[in-house]
Amino acid sequence: MSVSSPPSAREVSELVMANRAIRAPYYQADHDDGVRFTDLEKGLQWGADVVPAMLGLFRVERDVRDDHIDGWVGFARHWRGGTLRLDFDLFSGSEESEPIAVVTAVSGRKGENTVADEDFGEIELPDHVPTQEEWEDREKQYQKARRNDDTDGSAAVEAYIAALPGWKREFATRFDELVRREVPHVRRAVRYHQPFYGVEDNGWFASFSAFSKHVKLSFVCETHLEPEPPSGTAPQRQALDLTETDTLDEEQVASWIRQAADDPGMNW
Structure with a gap:
């Protein structure tokens, strides 16, 4: 088109x-x-x-x-x-x-x-x-x-990230890059108005969302991560909230991504 x-x-x-x-x-x-x-x-x-x-x-x-x-x-x-x-x-x-x-x-x-x-x-x-x-x-x-749609949703995730302003887009872009690096065959899609990341036939293991003053990186798995992220009260609601002045600990986030991908907590 x-x-x-x-x-x-x-x-x-x-x-x-x-x-x-x-x-x-x-x-x-x-x-x-x-x-x-x-x-x-x-x-x-x-x-x-x-x-x-x-x-x-x-x-x-x-x-x-x-x-x-x-x-x-x-x-x-x-x-x-x-x-x-x-x-x-x-x-x-x-x-x-x-x-x-x-x-x-x-x-x-x-x-x-x-x-x-x-x-x-x-x-x-x-x-x-x-x-x-x-x-x-x-x-x-x-x-x-x-x-009935089982196609890859990577373009929708890219569109969502591109629509974010400034520092929020930077955090989202880096998180997306980390997920794709740590889980090479990751499936990406926009579900419930936010990007989700999954393992084919196993389910979704991570997502992120943007709010007025912070970006939330969420991990959706069956067990608690080690160490536990600072936000969330259950395995399927573990999260890291990032504000404009925060620095992304890429090594720690990468570890959480690998752990969550090994044990996804949300079905397709």
Whole structure:
């Protein structure tokens, strides 16, 4: 897929169904910005709203904002009558294959025939509004495709790391490099909105996640590591929290990676 011009709605849908769409680390659900439609009082959700919307986009545009030079914006009708705006990047990693759609934000827009968008002005809406059954069927199709997917998820992990800012990206990159060095045939994938590392047929043994002030390196195994990491209360929840001013003890982390990989604690 070329990203020099707006991808078609069909191309975006194909990426989602190929399990090549992830939620960005800084993903935002803007459901309280003054333009939400009132039926979505509980906010917009990744699974229930974003995925079905990406499978039903009617318009895709290049993001015109100066600080989103690699971004795209899509619009979809929601079954409750409103419109969703989805912001996403198309990340092309080292492998020669289709990019990863990294969704950065979703927000609601009011309007029956047209909607007003701050970046693209007045947008005419298609006549067809999906029914709730059609909306839920899209989600079911996606979940079935995900369950049947046994491909390597390295590109998604690379996209997730690339989306991290500054020092968080540096820690994540080094952790990813250590895992791949210590476990040469590691399987990588983004699960539950964070990267996971596993041993084929044995399960996942490590993951990491980024928060506002720290990065958490987690080890998922059946027994306690030696020595035990400073965070966590059980073998499957052992972790090391790193702040911007911390130094990564690579020798110790490498030892924990090897131990956890020998005894993974989470099934596929």
